[in-house]
Amino acid sequence: MLNARLVGASTMSLVGNFAFNNYDATADRAGAVAQPGLGRPVSSHYFNTAPSPTEEEHHGLHGAKSSYSQKRRRSTQTGRPPKDIIGTADQLDGGKEGGTEDSTTDDEDRKREDEVLGLARRLTAQSSHTEPSESPFYADGDSKLNPHSKNFSARAWAKAMLNTHLGDPKTYPLRTVGLAFRNLNVFGYGVSTDYQKDVFNVGLEAWGFAQKMLRISRRRIDILRDFEGVVNAGEMLVVLGPPGSGCSTLLKTIAGETHGLTVDPKSHLNYQGIDSKQMHKDFRGESLYTAEVDVHFPMLSVGDTLTFAARARLPRHVPGGVKKTAFAEHIRDVVMAIFGIGHTVNTRVGNEYVRGVSGGERKRVTISEATLSGAPLQCWDNSTRGLDSANAIEFCRTLRTQTEINGNTACVAIYQSPQAAYDIFDKVIVLYEGRQIFFGPTTVAQEYFEKMGFDCPARQTTADFLTSMTSPQERVVREGWETRVPRTPDEFARRWKESEEHKRLMIEIDEYDQRYPIGGEHLQKFRESRRAQQAKRQRVGSPYTLSYSQQIQLCLWRGFQRLKGDPSLTFTQLFGNFIMALIIGSVFYNLQPDTSSFYQRGALLFFAVLLNAFGSALEARSLTP
Numbered sequence: 001m002l003n004a005r006l007v008g009a010s011t012m013s014l015v016g017n018f019a020f021n022n023y024d025a026t027a028d029r030a031g032a033v034a035q036p037g038l039g040r041p042v043s044s045h046y047f048n049t050a051p052s053p054t055e056e057e058h059h060g061l062h063g064a065k066s067s068y069s070q071k072r073r074r075s076t077q078t079g080r081p082p083k084d085i086i087g088t089a090d091q092l093d094g095g096k097e098g099g100t101e102d103s104t105t106d107d108e109d110r111k112r113e114d115e116v117l118g119l120a121r122r123l124t125a126q127s128s129h130t131e132p133s134e135s136p137f138y139a140d141g142d143s144k145l146n147p148h149s150k151n152f153s154a155r156a157w158a159k160a161m162l163n164t165h166l167g168d169p170k171t172y173p174l175r176t177v178g179l180a181f182r183n184l185n186v187f188g189y190g191v192s193t194d195y196q197k198d199v200f201n202v203g204l205e206a207w208g209f210a211q212k213m214l215r216i217s218r219r220r221i222d223i224l225r226d227f228e229g230v231v232n233a234g235e236m237l238v239v240l241g242p243p244g245s246g247c248s249t250l251l252k253t254i255a256g257e258t259h260g261l262t263v264d265p266k267s268h269l270n271y272q273g274i275d276s277k278q279m280h281k282d283f284r285g286e287s288l289y290t291a292e293v294d295v296h297f298p299m300l301s302v303g304d305t306l307t308f309a310a311r312a313r314l315p316r317h318v319p320g321g322v323k324k325t326a327f328a329e330h331i332r333d334v335v336m337a338i339f340g341i342g343h344t345v346n347t348r349v350g351n352e353y354v355r356g357v358s359g360g361e362r363k364r365v366t367i368s369e370a371t372l373s374g375a376p377l378q379c380w381d382n383s384t385r386g387l388d389s390a391n392a393i394e395f396c397r398t399l400r401t402q403t404e405i406n407g408n409t410a411c412v413a414i415y416q417s418p419q420a421a422y423d424i425f426d427k428v429i430v431l432y433e434g435r436q437i438f439f440g441p442t443t444v445a446q447e448y449f450e451k452m453g454f455d456c457p458a459r460q461t462t463a464d465f466l467t468s469m470t471s472p473q474e475r476v477v478r479e480g481w482e483t484r485v486p487r488t489p490d491e492f493a494r495r496w497k498e499s500e501e502h503k504r505l506m507i508e509i510d511e512y513d514q515r516y517p518i519g520g521e522h523l524q525k526f527r528e529s530r531r532a533q534q535a536k537r538q539r540v541g542s543p544y545t546l547s548y549s550q551q552i553q554l555c556l557w558r559g560f561q562r563l564k565g566d567p568s569l570t571f572t573q574l575f576g577n578f579i580m581a582l583i584i585g586s587v588f589y590n591l592q593p594d595t596s597s598f599y600q601r602g603a604l605l606f607f608a609v610l611l612n613a614f615g616s617a618l619e620a621r622s623l624t625p
């Protein structure tokens with residue numbers, strides 16, 4: 001279910017879409033084989049068979065193409081440039097440079113350019129400036145521009161998209177958000193005793209309530225203690241730890257979903273120049289938390305669910321002058337194709353009680369919905385739950401491509417991460433009972449613990465090895481190191497604080513704070529970019545993209561779709577009311593217009609109120625399946 005928070009999220013950026021068709025390059029890098037299960041990876045075969053663009057077609061694009069290549073190469077040589085607000089061509093720059101030099105070849109550059117051009121193509125054709133015959137809007141049958149056709153060519157499609165984007169002077173600048181945190185403490189409150197309420201102890205309950213109100217005898221539960229880290233824009237962080245160690249709490253804190261939690265006011269959080277208060281108030285939709293469970297309207301079809309998500313973040317100006325509804329539908333179709341749920345467009349989403357799409361497909365609906373938000377900071381809480389390992393890797397790859405091209409930042413909690421998925425990430429944080437025992441590049445994490453005196457058993461994945469540090473039964477201590485290795489969570493945390501890696505991290509955080517001072521230039525740019533996307537009538541400080549009337553319109557549309565999806569309750573009610581109206585009407589038929597009917601009229605009014613009250617009781621049933 002898309003909540004209001006999501007409605008406020010930024011409009012999915014055009015270039016964000018390029019990401020999806022790009023993940024075969026990332027797949028090569030990750031050393032994994034592209035899986036046909038999730039989505040429609042654009043194979044190199046596809047690129048070979050796609051016809052090459054004609055000179056005329058690309059006349060205006062060469063400049064952008066070559067400048068992109070140059071930038072890409074330069075960035076590979078000089079390391080990751082700090083991502084700021086990114087524009088149309090700039091944002092194709094950067095990405096995961098560290099450790100991937102060998103794969104960032106010209107070949108790959110060319111392939112990515114091709115994909116980007118291809119994805120852009122289709123929208124140009126939708127624009128009012130192009131010939132209807134080129135438009136995917138009017139494309140039917142076996143056209144390359146028709147996403148439902150077998151011949152659908154992502155390349156031709158994306159070329160149209162980029163054409164539009166580059167040709168549109170009103171195009172908004174895209175924005176990015178990174179994050180640095182220090183002294184991050186999060187706690188909750190619990191009561192020391194709890195019991196089943198009954199007639200006799202209800203008095204005690206009142207006393208407990210009074211205590212709660214007066215804030216006495218509340219027990220503070222420390223969930224996260226003294227966390228530190230920095231995730232630059234365009235980076236991916238994997239959060240590792242056993243259940244109960246605080247993974248969800250960390251992600252929620254980063255995304256600002258702190259209901260029921262207390263973040264220590266002394267904690268320092270710097271969202272690339274924006275403080276946490278402003279980030280979670282004015283820019284609420286810019287940081288997204290995708291919960292572990294899939295909550296959707298069960299009776300709504302997959303297509304409608306995702307259409308709502310796409311329309312909720314339509315920008316003020318859709319590039320190329322495309323009709324907004326068509327644009328949203330188009331983006332939706334692309335995302336569905338990418339995640340391989342195109343065939344479920346008319347199927348109900350369903351839930352535990354209502355039969356709908358399968359569990360894995362539902363998870364992909366959730367992922368698609370969140371992807372459509374295009375939020376620059378995304379937190380995914382165990383979103384690979386219920387997916388097989390091939391699909392889990394595919395999910396990480398899609399995220400990787402988004403972060404590379406669009407400059408998004410992703411924090412992902414994964415239990416049982418396959419090696420190929422782990423390798424996709426830039427940084428890792430390891431949690432042990434609410435303590436941070438490591439933060440740093442994924443490539444050095446294993447070495448850090450091996451240096452400490454632990455052995456990684458053969459064929460154990462790095463992620464499993466790191467998580468095994470938090471379990472005395474699982475971790476393997478090297479012979480002779482038994483007395484030297486840390487044992488308790490506190491000992492691990494102390495070792496981390498004393499380590500070289502920690503010192504390096506502190507320097508990195510300081511540099512980050514200097515580069516992005518709170519309230520500095522970046523905030524200004526971020527706000528401007530956000531403003532350019534919001535509807536004209538929306539307040540500048542509002543986290544919502546759509547104006548109030550647009551939101552109402554959209555929700556009404558969804559309400560109607562829900563009614564269509566499950567009309568039984570409404571019709572039962574209508575039918576019931578009709579019968580009751582006949583019965584009550586016949587009882588009170590022909591009342592005289594004088595005081596003799598006074599009491600009957602009172603009774604009639606009573607019935608009218610009573611029946612409506614019972615009617616809403618029926619509605620309550622529809623809230624809980």
Ligand SMILES: Nc1ncnc2c1ncn2[C@@H]1O[C@H](COP(=O)(O)OP(=O)(O)O)[C@@H](O)[C@H]1O
Pocket residue numbers: 187188189190221223241242243244245246247248249250260261
């Ligand atoms: N609001 C809260 N108040 C008190 N304790 C909480 C609260 N939220 C979570 N916890 C506790 O904090 C610990 C970490 O929770 P969580 O972040 O959900 O773990 P994970 O996602 O790693 O499984 C758990 O022991 C949980 O019981």
Ligand SMILES: [Mg+2]
Pocket residue numbers: 244247248249292381
């Ligand atoms: Mg959790």
